[in-house]
Amino acid sequence: MLQISDLSARVAGKDILTGVNLTVQPGEVHAIMGPNGSGKSTLAQVLAGREDYEVTRGSVIFEGRDLLAMRAEERARAGLFLGFQYPVEIPGVNNVYLLKAALNAKRKAAGEPEVDAYEFLVLIRQKMKFMQMSESFLTRGVNEGFSGGEKKRNEILQMLVLEPKLAILDETDSGLDIDALKVVSMGVNSLRDPKRAVVLVTHYQRLLDYVIPDQVHVLSGGRIVKSGDKSLAHELERRGYDWVLGAQVA
Amino acid sequence: MNAALRSFEAQWRARPADALQPIREQAMQRFLKLGLPTSSDETWRYTDLRSLAAQSFQAAAGEIRGTLDPNAALSLVDGTQRAATMIMINGAAPADADNTRIHGFTISSIKSLSKLDHGALLRFFPPVSDADQRRWVLLNTALFDDGLYLKITERVTVPLVILHVSSGAGAQEAAHPRIIIDAAPGSSATIIEHHVTHGEFAPLSNSNTHIALGQDAQLEHYRVYATSAGATHLDALEIHQARGSQCKQFTIALGGGLVRSSLDVYLNQSGASLESHALLVGHGDRHVDCVNIVTHAAPDTRSRQTARAIAGDTSRVIFNSKVIVKAGAVHSDSQQSCRGLLLSPSAEIDTRPQLEIHADEVKCAHGATVGRLDPDMLFYLLSRGLDRETAQSLLVYAFLADVLTGMSVTSARSAIESALIGQLPDSQTLRNFK
Ligand SMILES: Nc1ncnc2c1ncn2[C@@H]1O[C@H](COP(=O)(O)OP(=O)(O)O)[C@@H](O)[C@H]1O
Ligand SMILES: [Mg+2]
Numbered sequence: 194m195l196q197i198s199d200l201s202a203r204v205a206g207k208d209i210l211t212g213v214n215l216t217v218q219p220g221e222v223h224a225i226m227g228p229n230g231s232g233k234s235t236l237a238q239v240l241a242g243r244e245d246y247e248v249t250r251g252s253v254i255f256e257g258r259d260l261l262a263m264r265a266e267e268r269a270r271a272g273l274f275l276g277f278q279y280p281v282e283i284p285g286v287n288n289v290y291l292l293k294a295a296l297n298a299k300r301k302a303a304g305e306p307e308v309d310a311y312e313f314l315v316l317i318r319q320k321m322k323f324m325q326m327s328e329s330f331l332t333r334g335v336n337e338g339f340s341g342g343e344k345k346r347n348e349i350l351q352m353l354v355l356e357p358k359l360a361i362l363d364e365t366d367s368g369l370d371i372d373a374l375k376v377v378s379m380g381v382n383s384l385r386d387p388k389r390a391v392v393l394v395t396h397y398q399r400l401l402d403y404v405i406p407d408q409v410h411v412l413s414g415g416r417i418v419k420s421g422d423k424s425l426a427h428e429l430e431r432r433g434y435d436w437v438l439g440a441q442v443a
Numbered sequence: 444m445n446a447a448l449r450s451f452e453a454q455w456r457a458r459p460a461d462a463l464q465p466i467r468e469q470a471m472q473r474f475l476k477l478g479l480p481t482s483s484d485e486t487w488r489y490t491d492l493r494s495l496a497a498q499s500f501q502a503a504a505g506e507i508r509g510t511l512d513p514n515a516a517l518s519l520v521d522g523t524q525r526a527a528t529m530i531m532i533n534g535a536a537p538a539d540a541d542n543t544r545i546h547g548f549t550i551s552s553i554k555s556l557s558k559l560d561h562g563a564l565l566r567f568f569p570p571v572s573d574a575d576q577r578r579w580v581l582l583n584t585a586l587f588d589d590g591l592y593l594k595i596t597e598r599v600t601v602p603l604v605i606l607h608v609s610s611g612a613g614a615q616e617a618a619h620p621r622i623i624i625d626a627a628p629g630s631s632a633t634i635i636e637h638h639v640t641h642g643e644f645a646p647l648s649n650s651n652t653h654i655a656l657g658q659d660a661q662l663e664h665y666r667v668y669a670t671s672a673g674a675t676h677l678d679a680l681e682i683h684q685a686r687g688s689q690c691k692q693f694t695i696a697l698g699g700g701l702v703r704s705s706l707d708v709y710l711n712q713s714g715a716s717l718e719s720h721a722l723l724v725g726h727g728d729r730h731v732d733c734v735n736i737v738t739h740a741a742p743d744t745r746s747r748q749t750a751r752a753i754a755g756d757t758s759r760v761i762f763n764s765k766v767i768v769k770a771g772a773v774h775s776d777s778q779q780s781c782r783g784l785l786l787s788p789s790a791e792i793d794t795r796p797q798l799e800i801h802a803d804e805v806k807c808a809h810g811a812t813v814g815r816l817d818p819d820m821l822f823y824l825l826s827r828g829l830d831r832e833t834a835q836s837l838l839v840y841a842f843l844a845d846v847l848t849g850m851s852v853t854s855a856r857s858a859i860e861s862a863l864i865g866q867l868p869d870s871q872t873l874r875n876f877k
Contacts, residue, residue, distance in 0.1 A: 285844035
C-alpha cells in the first residue's frame, strides 16, 4: 500500500525529516509515536502533499504510484486522507458543501456519477449519528467555532464519508476526553478492513488501547529509530522516550 | 483648461436656465475654478483622470436605443417581492414619474418639485463645497437635467429599485443622474440603486444621490455597480441623519472599468447610526476607488464601516475611510474595518482608515489588512480532493460572505452572489454548491 524510502524533507530551510523508511501493508494499522518536534506532523503533511515542505531525498510509493509526483488533490482522490492535528477553521465555507464537494471530486476521479443530494444527506446523517455529532454541524462553517474535540470528530466524519484507502491521522486523539476518544476509536475501527490501512500519529499510548496497532514506530530527529509491536507502546508509556533515544545513542 | 472642462463649460452655456439656476450657477463657477480633481487632491491620489480630462463630452440623451431587456430591470429583486422599479435612462427621470403611485412613497421629478415647493427642495442642495471628494457633485448640480425625488412617508417592506441605465449613442457622452431620497420621521424602506449599461456605448456617468433621514427613520440602501467593462462611473452618495435614524448602506462594485464611489455621511443628531458595507470586486483591469467619510457631529452617534476588497488579474481596488468626530460629539462610537484579498501578483489593493477626533470620551476603532489566500485553508480543501480553482473560489466567496449575509433583501443578495460568483474562477462548480 505505502512504501516510504529514505524520505527527507526540509521546511523553511531546516531539515526536518532525515531519512524515513516505512512500509505499510493493506489491512494494517501502524502507530507513529515520538517526542514533540520529532517531525511526525511534517511526515504526515509531506505525505498529504503540502507544497511548502520541500522533499530533498527519497521516494514514496502509494498503491504502485509515485506519490511525490502527485498534487495534494490528486493524492486525496487516489484515496489518501490526512486527519489534521490542527484542523483549520474556514468561516463562510459550509461543512456539508465541503464534504459533498470532496466526495464528488473523488467520485469524478473514479469515473462515477455525482452523489444524489438526497442520498448524500441520508449518508451524512447516518455518519453524524455514528460520530455522535449534533445537527447544528450541518449549517456551520468548516470547523467554525468548533471545540477541539468537535474538530477531531469532524476529521473522522470526513474520513468515514470519503472512505480512504489510507488514512493518516495526526494526533486525532489529543485533547479528547475518554468518551470522545471512544467515539473516535470506534470511527477508526469501523474503517478497518483488509483493503485499507491506517497510520496513527499519536503522543500517547491511550488511543492504542482502543485501536490496536500491528506495528509501533518511534520517530525521533526526523527518522524512525525503533519499531516493534504494540508492546512497544506500553514500554514507551512506562519508560518514556529517553529510554529509546538513550538506546540509540548507545 | 483641459478638453473635458471646456466641453462641460460649453454644455453649461448651452442649457436653458431653470428654477435652480442660482444653485447651478454657483456650482458650475466653483467647478470651473477648481477644475477636475488630480492626483494631488487627497482623495484622488490613486485614480488618474488624465485620459478622461483629455476627452470632450457631449450630453447623453435621456432616452434609450433599442429596447431594454426587462430581465435586466428586475434582475436584482424577483417578482415575488413585488418591487417597484423606476428606470432612469442616463439620469432622466421616467416621464410618468409625477404620476407614479407606490405605496409608502411620494414620487416626483426634481423639476416638478422645484415648481411646487422650491423651498423644500433647497434643503437637498447643501452649500457648495471645495472638498475634493465632492468635486464631481458640483458638475452634477450644474448639469443634471432632471432627477428623481422620492419621499418615504411610511414603513414600507417591499424594496424599491431604481435602475440606472447608461446608454450612449456614441463615444464620449456624459450623464449626470441625480436622486433625492427624503425619509420622513419614523418611516422605513429599502431602496436599491442598480447601475447597468445598455448597448455598445456607456456614457461617463456622474451620479449623485442625496439622502436625508428624518427622526427615527430607517433605510436600507444599496448601490450596485454592474456597468460594462469599459464604463467610467463616478458616483457620490451623501447621507444626512437626524436623531435616532438608522441607515444600513451597501456599496457593491461588480462591474465597470473605472469606478469611483464616494460616501459622505453626517450623523447630525444624537442616536443616529450608520452601518456601511462595501464589497469591492476587482476583475480584469477594473479600477475601483472607494472613499468613505463619516462625520459624527452629535453626541451618542454610532458608525460601523466594513469593507471587503478582492483584486484579481491586473485590477486595482482602493478603499479609504475616514471618521471625523466633531467637538462636542461625545460618546461617539465608530469602527472602521477593511480586509483586502489579493488574487493575483499583478493586482493591487490600497486601504487606509483614518481618524480625526475633536471630542473626548469617544470609542473609535479601526483596522485594515491586505493579504493573500490563507495557505492553511487552501491546503485543507485540496487535501480533501477539491480542485485548486474551486478551492480558491470557495475561499474568496467565504471571504465576502459576511457582507452578503448582512443583506436583508434575499433576492438581491442571491442576484449579487450570483454575479459575484460569475467573476470568480471555476464559477460553474461554485454555482453547483449553492
Ligand atoms: N512551517 C514550519 N516552519 C518552520 N519550522 C517548522 C514548520 N513546521 C514544523 N517546523 C519545525 O519542524 C520540527 C518538527 O515539527 P513537527 O513535524 O510539527 O513535529 P511533531 O508533529 O512531531 O511535534 C519542529 O522543530 C518544528 O518547529
Ligand atoms: Mg505534530
